[in-house]
Amino acid sequence: MPLPLYYNWRSLLQRRLSSSLTFILVAVVVFVLSVLLSFAAGINKSLAATGSLDNLLILKPGATSESTSIIKRHEADRLVQVPHVALNAAGAPLISRELCVQTSIPRINANKDPANVAIRGVDTVAFDIHQEVQIASGRKFQLGALEAIVGSAASQRYANLTIGSEITLGRLSNRIYKVVGIFDADGGALESEIWVGRTMLEDAYDRRFHSSVVIRLTDAAHATEAIQYISGPTVQLNAKQEPDYYAELSKTTAQIVELTTILIAIMVVGAIFAVANTMYAAVDGRKREIAMLRTIGFSKASILTAFIVESVLICTCACVAGLAACTLVHGSRRDFLSDTTWTVMAYELRITPAILAVAMGTAILVGAGGALMPALKASRTHVIEALRKA
Amino acid sequence: MTLTYVLMQNLKRNRLRTALTLVAFALPMGIFVLAISFVVAMVQLAQQSEKQLRLAVHHKTTLTNLLPAGMRRKIEALDPDRSRLRAVCGMRWFGGRVPDTQNTLTSLAADADTFPIVYSDVGMTEDEIELWNRERTAAVVGTGPADTYGWKVGDRVVLESTVPPYLTLEFKIVKVISNPERSNFFYFRLDYLNESREAVGASSARCNIFWTKCNSAEGMRSLQAQIDKTFANTPDETKSEDENAFAASFTQANGNLPGLMQAMAIVVVFIVTLVAGNTMMMSFRERTCELAIFKAIGFQRGRIFVIVLAESVMLSFVGSLCGVIPTSLGLLYFPLTLTRLGPLPRLEVSFSAVIASIVIAVAVGFASGLWPAFQSMRLKPADALRKIA
Numbered sequence: 001m002p003l004p005l006y007y008n009w010r011s012l013l014q015r016r017l018s019s020s021l022t023f024i025l026v027a028v029v030v031f032v033l034s035v036l037l038s039f040a041a042g043i044n045k046s047l048a049a050t051g052s053l054d055n056l057l058i059l060k061p062g063a064t065s066e067s068t069s070i071i072k073r074h075e076a077d078r079l080v081q082v083p084h085v086a087l088n089a090a091g092a093p094l095i096s097r098e099l100c101v102q103t104s105i106p107r108i109n110a111n112k113d114p115a116n117v118a119i120r121g122v123d124t125v126a127f128d129i130h131q132e133v134q135i136a137s138g139r140k141f142q143l144g145a146l147e148a149i150v151g152s153a154a155s156q157r158y159a160n161l162t163i164g165s166e167i168t169l170g171r172l173s174n175r176i177y178k179v180v181g182i183f184d185a186d187g188g189a190l191e192s193e194i195w196v197g198r199t200m201l202e203d204a205y206d207r208r209f210h211s212s213v214v215i216r217l218t219d220a221a222h223a224t225e226a227i228q229y230i231s232g233p234t235v236q237l238n239a240k241q242e243p244d245y246y247a248e249l250s251k252t253t254a255q256i257v258e259l260t261t262i263l264i265a266i267m268v269v270g271a272i273f274a275v276a277n278t279m280y281a282a283v284d285g286r287k288r289e290i291a292m293l294r295t296i297g298f299s300k301a302s303i304l305t306a307f308i309v310e311s312v313l314i315c316t317c318a319c320v321a322g323l324a325a326c327t328l329v330h331g332s333r334r335d336f337l338s339d340t341t342w343t344v345m346a347y348e349l350r351i352t353p354a355i356l357a358v359a360m361g362t363a364i365l366v367g368a369g370g371a372l373m374p375a376l377k378a379s380r381t382h383v384i385e386a387l388r389k390a
Numbered sequence: 391m392t393l394t395y396v397l398m399q400n401l402k403r404n405r406l407r408t409a410l411t412l413v414a415f416a417l418p419m420g421i422f423v424l425a426i427s428f429v430v431a432m433v434q435l436a437q438q439s440e441k442q443l444r445l446a447v448h449h450k451t452t453l454t455n456l457l458p459a460g461m462r463r464k465i466e467a468l469d470p471d472r473s474r475l476r477a478v479c480g481m482r483w484f485g486g487r488v489p490d491t492q493n494t495l496t497s498l499a500a501d502a503d504t505f506p507i508v509y510s511d512v513g514m515t516e517d518e519i520e521l522w523n524r525e526r527t528a529a530v531v532g533t534g535p536a537d538t539y540g541w542k543v544g545d546r547v548v549l550e551s552t553v554p555p556y557l558t559l560e561f562k563i564v565k566v567i568s569n570p571e572r573s574n575f576f577y578f579r580l581d582y583l584n585e586s587r588e589a590v591g592a593s594s595a596r597c598n599i600f601w602t603k604c605n606s607a608e609g610m611r612s613l614q615a616q617i618d619k620t621f622a623n624t625p626d627e628t629k630s631e632d633e634n635a636f637a638a639s640f641t642q643a644n645g646n647l648p649g650l651m652q653a654m655a656i657v658v659v660f661i662v663t664l665v666a667g668n669t670m671m672m673s674f675r676e677r678t679c680e681l682a683i684f685k686a687i688g689f690q691r692g693r694i695f696v697i698v699l700a701e702s703v704m705l706s707f708v709g710s711l712c713g714v715i716p717t718s719l720g721l722l723y724f725p726l727t728l729t730r731l732g733p734l735p736r737l738e739v740s741f742s743a744v745i746a747s748i749v750i751a752v753a754v755g756f757a758s759g760l761w762p763a764f765q766s767m768r769l770k771p772a773d774a775l776r777k778i779a
Contacts, residue, residue, distance in 0.1 A: 021668040025661060032657050062556030064494065067454065068485065070554040104451050116452050172625050173451075256647060263421050263654060267661065270417035274665045277410040281672040336646075337639070340494075342454055 002302045003293070008310040015282065022278050023318045026366055029271050030322030030359050033264050035329060037355045040257040042347040043336065046153075047250045050188035051242025053220035054086070055129060058213040058230060061238040065249070065341040066100040067118075071210045071237065078235045084222035085215055088128050094216035096126040099198055101205050102343050103169055105158045107335070115335060117158060118193045118343035119148075119169060121201030129216045133190060138163045138181030143197045149181040151191035153346035157333045167194065170204035189246055192335070192346045214242070249338050249345075268362055275370025279311055283378040290378050291386035300379040307375035308368055315367030319360055326351050393700060400701050404673070408705070411669045415709030418658040418665075419751055420717040425655040427721075427743035432641075432648045434740075438571050439633040442511055443610050445602040446636040447617055450627040453639075456482075456596035457626050462501070465600060468616055474609030479508035480597035482580060486549030486559070488539055494552055495535050497576035499583035505530075508603040509577070512567050521564045526582050529561035532573035536566045549576075555592040559583075602630075659750060662706070667758035670702045674762035681766045682774035695767040702759025703752055710751030714744055 012019045051057070058079065063069035076097055085093045099121035106112040124143065127133060141147035148167055155161040167177045177196060185191045202208065217226055223241055230239040283290070290303055298306075335346040401408050447465065449455035462478045469475040479501045486497040506512070506519045512530060514522065522528045531541060541547055543563055551557045561578050584594040602617070604610035614630040621628040641648055674681075681694060718739040725738060 017671055018668055021664050021671075025664045025668075028657060028661060028664075032654075060554070060556065062550060062552060063554075064485075064552045068553045102452050102454065116454075173627070256650070260650065260654075263424075266417050266421055267658070270414050270661070270665075273410050273414035273417070274668065277407055277414060277665075278668060278672070280406060280410070281676075285676075339640075342452070 001298065003298060003306040003309075005309070005313070008306060008313055011282070011286075011310055012314055015285075018278050018281065019314055022275060022314055023321070025271060025274055026315045026318035026363055027322040027325070029264075029267055029366070030319045030363055031325050032267070033362060034323060034326045034351060034355050034359045035349075036257070036260050036264065037358060038326065038329065038349045038351050039334070040253070041352050041355060042334070042349045043250055043253050043345075045187055045350065046189050046191070046345060046347040047246045048243070049132075049186045050190060050246040052131070052216075053223065053241050053243060054217050055242040056215050056217065056223065056226060056230070056239040057242050057245045058215065058237050058239045061231075061236070063238070065338075066098070066212045067102065067341045067343060069211050071097075071213060073209065075235075075237060076210050076213050079213055079215060079230070079237070082215060082226050082229055082235070084217045084219065084226055086218045088125070092125065094125060094129050096122060096129045096214045097198065097210045098122050098126065098212050098214060099201055099205075099207060099209075100211040100343075101169075101201065101207075103167070103194075105161070105167075107157060108159050112159065115158060115344040116337065116342060117154060118341070119201065120190075120193050120195050121198035122195055123198050126195075126214070129214050130185070130190060132184075132186040132188060133195075134184050136182045136184045138179075141180055141195070141197055144200065145197075146175055146177045146200065147180045148177040148194050148196045149183050150179050151193050151195075152182050152184050153187075153191035153333065153348070154194060155182050157192075157335055157346040161194070169196075169201070171206050175200075175204040187348070189249075189345050192344060213237075249340055253336065268366060271366045272369045275311060275315070275366055276373060279307065279371045279374035280377070282310075283307065283374045286378075287381055287386045290381045291383045294381065294383045295387070303381075304375045304379040307378050308371045311371030311375075312364055312367035315363040315370075316360070319363030322363075323351065323356065323359055393697065396697055397700055397704055400673070400677075400697075401704065407669065407673070411665065411705055412709045412712050414665045415662055415706060415751075416713035416716075418661050419710045419713030419747060422655055422658040422662075422750070423714045423717050423739055423743055423747040424721075424737070425651040425658070426746050427739045428651045428737060429648060429655065430740050430743045430746070431737070435571055436634050436637075438511070439637065442633060443604040443607065444508065444633045445604060445610055445614055445617070445630050446633060447600040447602055447628050447630045448598060448636075450618075450629045453598055454483075456598060457600070457628070459595040459597055461597070461621075461626065461628075462600055464620065465602060465617060468613065468620065472605075474605055474613050476603040476605055477504040477507040479504040479601045479603070480580060481599050481601060482583060482596065483553060483598050484549070484559075484576075484578070484583065485552040486576065487552060489548060489550055489558070495549065495576045496574050497549060497578070499580040500577050502579040502581055504603075505577065505579075508601050509572070510603075511569055512565070512572055512577075513569055514565055518565045522579075525562055525564060526579060526585075527560060527562045528564045529576060529578040530565045530567060531563055531577075532567045532575045533570075534574040535576055536563075542566065555587065555590050557583075557586050557590065559586055659754060662709075662751070663754050663758055666702060666706050666709075666755055667761075669705065670698070670759050670762045673701070674698060674766060678766075678769065678774050682769055682771040685769060686771040686775070691767045694769070695763045698763035698766045699756065699759040702762070703755040706751045706755025706758075707748065710748050714739075714747050718744060 059069040060071055079095055087093055101119045102116045103119055104114040105117045106114050136152055141149050150161045161179060163179050165179050169175045169177055217223060227239045230237050329349050330351045332349050333346055334349060335344045337344050449457055459480055462480050465478050481498045481500045484497040484499055485494050487494045506514045541563055543566060545563045546560055547563060548558060548560050567573060587594045604613055617630045618628055684694060721739050
C-alpha cells in the first residue's frame with residue numbers, strides 16, 4: 001500500500017527551512033533554464049518561420065548575406081528563364097528584385113540606443129512571393145509615393161514606426177517616408193523590416209543594382225534543378241532555399257545556446273547533489289518514523305516511493321514557481337544584431353510547451369535523481385535497530 | 391583541542407554530507423570561475439582600449455555606409471598643430487575568409503602610413519614597420535587566425551572577400567600580433583585594396599571608419615564633438631565614439647555574451663549560498679546537543695560562534711577549490727576557442743578570476759554560516775539538552 005501524498009506534504013512542511021531552501025534552489029535553476037531556452041526558442045522561431053521552401057533567395061557568389069550582395073541589373077535579367085518559375089494570375093513570372101539598405105532607428109527602451117533596421121525595397125510582385133507577408137492594419141504602400149509599411153515586430157520594438165509616423169531615409173537623409181501600414185509575416189524575420197517601393201529606394205540611395213532576387217518555384221521539388229541552373233554558366237549566381245539562408249544567420253546564436261546548455265547541465269548536476277544532501281538528512285532524521293511505518297505494515301517499496309515522491313513533489317512545486325516567474329518575461333520583445341547582415345532582428349521571448357516540458361522534466365530529474373540513493377537507504381532501514389536506538 | 395582539530399572532526403563525521411556539499415558547491419563554482427574570467431577579460435580589454443585614446447569616426451546612420459577617403463585630411467585639418475590629435479587611420483572592411491571555410495575573419499584594410507602609429511598597441515618593431523611599408527601585400531595578423539590556420543611570418547595567404555567586388559587577394563604576413571586585445575584581427579594595406587578594386591573596375595577611395603588617435607582624454611572628448619559638428623548637415627554625417635562604445639555594439643551583435651556571463655555568475659553565487667546555507671543548517675540542528683555540551687563544559691560563546699562559522703567557511707573554501715582548480719587546469723590544457731563569440735580569441739582562466747572566485751566562495755561560506763553560528767552562540771545549554779533528551 002502506498003503512503004498517502006498527504007504524509008509527504010506534511011513531512012515537507014515539518015522541515016520548513018531546508019524545504020524552502022531546496023525549493024528556491026530548484027526554482028532558480030528552472031527559471032534560468034527556461035529563460036535561456038525561451039531566448040533560443042524566440043530566435044529560432046523567427047528564423048525558422050521565415051521563408052518558404054518554394055522560394056529561392058539569390059545572392060552574388062561570395063556574398064554571405066543580402067546586405068553584402070550586389071546583383072547588377074543585367075545579371076538579374078538572366079534569371080527570367082530559370083526553369084519551373086511560378087506564374088501569377090496575369091501570367092507574369094514570380095521574380096522579385098529586392099534592394100536592402102539599413103538605417104538607424106532608436107529602440108523603445110530607457111536608453112533609446114539606436115538599432116540598425118533593415119529597409120527592403122520591393123515591387124508589388126514581392127507580395128505574391130513572400131506570401132506570409134500580410135497587411136495587419138493600414139494598407140500597402142503605393143508605388144511611386146514616399147510610403148512605407150513596417151513589420152509588426154519592428155513597430156513594437158523601435159521608436160516611431162506606427163501608422164502615420166515618418167521615417168527619414170536616403171543617402172542624403174532627404175526622403176521622408178510615411179508609414180501607411182503594419183504587416184505580419186508569421187512571426188518571421190521579415191517582421192523586423194521596413195518595406196518600401198524598390199525604384200524609389202534605389203533612387204534615394206543612388207544604387208543602380210539589386211541586393212537579392214527572390215523567385216518562387218511551382219514546387220519545392222524542383223529546387224535542386226533550379227539552383228543548379230542558377231549557379232551554372234547561364235546565370236552564375238548563388239541560390240539557396242529561403243529557410244537554409246535564414247538558418248545560417250542564427251549560427252552564432254546556436255553557439256551561444258550550446259555553451260549555455262553545457263553550463264546549465266552542470267548546474268543541474270550540482271542541484272541533484274544538493275537535493276541528495278537534503279534528502280539524506282531527512283532520512284537520517286526520520287529513522288524512527290520509517291521503522292514505525294515498516295512495523296505497521298508499509299512495504300520497503302512504498303517507503304522508497306514515498307521519499308522519491310516527497311523530493312519530486314517539492315521540485316515540481318519549485319518548477320511551477322520558476323515557470324511562473326518566467327511568465328514575467330514571456331512575450332517581451334528583444335532583438336539581436338546579426339553579425340552577418342549587420343541588421344537587427346526583433347524576436348519575442350516565448351515559453352513554449354516544449355520549454356515547459358523540458359523544465360518539468362529537469363525538475364523531476366533533479367528531484368528523483370537526488371532522492372534515489374537516500375530513498376534506497378531509507379527503505380533498507382533496520383526496523384528493530386532503528387526503534388531500539390532512537 | 392585546537393579549532394582546526396574540531397573543524398576536521400566535524401567535517402569527517404558525516405563524510406557523505408561533506409562530499410555531497412563539496413560537489414554541489416564545486417560544480418557551480420566551476421561555472422562561476424569561467425563566467426568571471428570572461429567578465430574580467432572584457433573589463434581588462436575595455437581598460438586597455440581606453441588607454442589607447444582612439445576615436446572611431448564612422449557614418450552616422452550605419453557603419454556599413456562608406457565615407458569618402460578625403461575625410462581623413464579634413465579630420466587632420468581640425469587640429470593643424472597636432473596638440474590633440476596624433477594620427478588618423480582610415481579603414482575599410484574586407485570581410486575575408488580563407489577559401490573553402492565558413493568563418494569570416496575580422497579583416498580590414500588600413501592606411502599604411504598611419505597604421506603603426508594609431509595601432510601602436512600592435513607593437514610593430516622598426517624592422518616590421520619597414521617591411522610593412524615596403525611590401526605592398528603586407529598583412530598583420532592576430533594570434534587567433536594565425537593559430538587556427540597555422541600561419542607564421544613570411545607565409546603567403548589567400549583571402550576571399552565577402553563584400554563587393556568579392557576580390558580574392560594574396561597577402562604576405564609580416565607580423566603575428568601577440569597583444570591579446572587585437573588577436574582576432576587581420577590588417578593589411580588600404581592602397582593594396584584600392585589598387586585591386588580599381589583593377590576590376592570598382593570605385594575606390596572610401597572607408598568605413600577613421601580611427602583617430604588622440605594625445606589626451608580631454609583632447610579626445612573635444613575632438614569627438616568637433617568632428618561630428620564639422621560633418622553635420624553634409625551628405626556624410628559622422629558619429630564619433632570612443633573605442634569601448636564602439637566595441638559595445640559588436641558584443642551586442644554576438645548575442646551579448648558578456649551580459650549572459652554576468653547573469654550566470656550572479657545566479658551561481660545565489661545557488662551556492664543556498665547549498666551552503668542548507669548544509670550548515672542541517673549540521674547545526676543535528677549537533678545542537680553537542681554544542682550545548684560544549685557550552686556546559688565551559689566553552690565561551692565566541693568560541694562556539696567561531697567553530698560553527700569556521701566550518702562553513704572551510705567547506706566553501708574547499709568546495710570552491712574543487713571547482714576552480716579543475717576548471718582552470720582544464721582550460722589551460724584545452725582552451726575554449728570563441729572565434730565567433732566576441733573579441734576574445736580564447737577563454738583562459740585568469741589569476742584574478744581565481745582569486746575573485748575563492749574570495750566570493752569564502753564570503754558565501756561566511757554569510758551562510760552566520761545564522762547557525764549566531765543561533766549556537768545563543769544556545770541555552772539547559773534548554774537544548776532537555777529538548778534533545
